[in-house]
Amino acid sequence: MTSTVVVREYAYLTxxxxxxxxxxxxxxxxxxFRWLVELGQQFRRNGLPLFELDSHKLLRLDNYVGVLESPCGTVIEVLPKHTTEETSSAEARSLLKRLIKTSMQISVREADFANVQRFEMxxxxxxxTCFLSELEVLLKRGLQFDYQVREEEARFLRGQLNITKQLRESPGKAHVxxxxxxxxxxxxxxxxxxKSALVAVCAATHDNDNWRLAHEMLSQLLQLPESSDPRADFKSWSTDRLLTHYRPIKLWCEFILNQHLPLAVSGGWHGISVLFPMERLFENYVAEQLRKAIGDKGAVRTQLATEHLCQHKGKGVFKLRPDIEVVIGDKRWIMDTKWKLLDVYxxxxxxxxxxxxxxQMLAYGTRCLDSKGELVLIYPHWDLFPYTQLDAFHFSPTLRLNVLSVDLNIEVISLEQFVD
Known part of the structure; x- marks a missing residue:
C-alpha cells in the first residue's frame, strides 16, 4: 500500500x-528508513550528502528537493524551504513547480489543468500529468516511423534475394x-x-484521470516494444529536424525513467524518483529570468570556467567558476546565487x-573583471530580507559588490533589478 510523506528541505524523518x-x-x-539509509550511503560515496544520520531512528534531509519512491511504496515528497515559518505544502509545491519549469526550460501546457485540485497535485x-499531456499531443501528430532491414526465409520472393546465403543452402531447401x-x-x-516511460507511469500513478489516460494511450502502443537499454536508447535519440516535435517529451521520459541529469535515483529499484539540488535550481531560475529580461540586448552564460585563482609552474590552478556572467555591450557583471535565507535584520x-x-566574490572580481566592474550576490526574497537591494560593498573605488534578493513569486523579473 502506498503512503505519502510531505516534508521540506532540512526536515527530520524518523x-x-x-x-x-x-x-x-x-x-x-x-x-x-532503511532504504533511505542505503540510498544515502550510495550518494555519499559519490560526494553527494543526501542527509545526515543523527541516530538509528532519525535522519535530517539536506537541500535536495523532488520526490523519492521506496520499494515498500512510501513516496517522500521534499519541497523547498523558502521561509523559516510554517507554510502550506501547496505554496511550497507551487514554488517548486515554477522553479522546475523555469530553470529546466520546460513548456508545460497549463491550460490543461483547469481543475484547481489537479493543479495542486x-x-x-x-x-x-505533464508527460501524458505531451504524449497525447505527440500521438495526435503521429509517431515517427523508420525503415528497418529484415532478413528471413520465405516461400516467395519479396524485396531482394540474398544470393550469397541462397547459394549456401542445401538442395533440400531449394524451395525456400x-x-x-x-x-x-x-x-x-x-x-x-x-513506451517504457508509459508502462512505468501506468504502474506508478494513483490519480484516476492519469491512470485512465495512460492506459488509453498504452493500448495504442501495444505493438511497440519497450526499451531494453534506456541509457543506450537515450544516446541514440535523434536530433533530426523531422523529430522536432519529439523534443518536448524527451525531458519527461528522462524524468520518468530516472535518466535525468539533476539527480536521478538509480539501482535495482526503479520507482519514479527525481531529486534536484536547490542551489542549481535557484541558479538556473535566475539565469533564465535574466535571459528573458535581456533578450537580444546581451548574453548570459552560466558556470563560466575560463579563469584560475593563480598560476603555478606556468599553469592555472584553482579554477574559478562563477554562476552567471552577464554581458551587455561593453559592460560585464559577475553574479553568484546563494540559496540561503539571509537575515538582514x-x-x-x-x-x-x-x-x-x-x-569568493573578491576572487571573481580580481581575476574575471580585473578589479573593475560590478559583482552581484543574489539571495531569495523572504520576510527577513524584504529589500530588493542592500547598500553596495566597495572592495575598491573601481570594484563593488551588490547584494540582491529575488522574489520567486514574481513571474517576470525586470532587468533593472540586476544591473544598473
Whole structure:
C-alpha cells in the first residue's frame, strides 16, 4: 500500500512516533528508513550528502528537493524551504513547480489543468500529468516511423534475394528463398523509450484521470516494444529536424525513467524518483529570468570556467567558476546565487553575509573583471530580507559588490533589478 510523506528541505524523518507529521518533522516506516539509509550511503560515496544520520531512528534531509519512491511504496515528497515559518505544502509545491519549469526550460501546457485540485497535485503526479499531456499531443501528430532491414526465409520472393546465403543452402531447401527487405516500423529508440516511460507511469500513478489516460494511450502502443537499454536508447535519440516535435517529451521520459541529469535515483529499484539540488535550481531560475529580461540586448552564460585563482609552474590552478556572467555591450557583471535565507535584520553590520562568500566574490572580481566592474550576490526574497537591494560593498573605488534578493513569486523579473 502506498503512503505519502510531505516534508521540506532540512526536515527530520524518523521511525519514532510523532504527534502529527509536519513539513519539518515526519514519521516513516522502518523499511523506507532503511532504504533511505542505503540510498544515502550510495550518494555519499559519490560526494553527494543526501542527509545526515543523527541516530538509528532519525535522519535530517539536506537541500535536495523532488520526490523519492521506496520499494515498500512510501513516496517522500521534499519541497523547498523558502521561509523559516510554517507554510502550506501547496505554496511550497507551487514554488517548486515554477522553479522546475523555469530553470529546466520546460513548456508545460497549463491550460490543461483547469481543475484547481489537479493543479495542486503532488510533484510525482504533476510530472506524470505533464508527460501524458505531451504524449497525447505527440500521438495526435503521429509517431515517427523508420525503415528497418529484415532478413528471413520465405516461400516467395519479396524485396531482394540474398544470393550469397541462397547459394549456401542445401538442395533440400531449394524451395525456400533467403530474402532481405525493408519494413516501415515505429520500432526506434525514441518510441521504445516513450513506451517504457508509459508502462512505468501506468504502474506508478494513483490519480484516476492519469491512470485512465495512460492506459488509453498504452493500448495504442501495444505493438511497440519497450526499451531494453534506456541509457543506450537515450544516446541514440535523434536530433533530426523531422523529430522536432519529439523534443518536448524527451525531458519527461528522462524524468520518468530516472535518466535525468539533476539527480536521478538509480539501482535495482526503479520507482519514479527525481531529486534536484536547490542551489542549481535557484541558479538556473535566475539565469533564465535574466535571459528573458535581456533578450537580444546581451548574453548570459552560466558556470563560466575560463579563469584560475593563480598560476603555478606556468599553469592555472584553482579554477574559478562563477554562476552567471552577464554581458551587455561593453559592460560585464559577475553574479553568484546563494540559496540561503539571509537575515538582514539580525545579521549585524554585515547582514549575516558569509565571509567565505564575500572572499569568493573578491576572487571573481580580481581575476574575471580585473578589479573593475560590478559583482552581484543574489539571495531569495523572504520576510527577513524584504529589500530588493542592500547598500553596495566597495572592495575598491573601481570594484563593488551588490547584494540582491529575488522574489520567486514574481513571474517576470525586470532587468533593472540586476544591473544598473
Amino acid at each position: 521511525t519514532a512516533p510523532v504527534t502529527a507529521n509536519t513539513l519539518d518533522r515526519a514519521h516513516i516506516c522502518e523499511s523506507a 503532488p510533484i510525482r503526479e504533476w510530472l506524470i 528463398f533467403n530474402i532481405r527487405h525493408d519494413l516501415f516500423l515505429p520500432d526506434r529508440a525514441e518510441n521504445r523509450l516513450i 539580525n545579521g549585524g553590520p554585515t547582514y549575516g553575509l558569509s565571509e567565505r562568500d564575500v572572499y
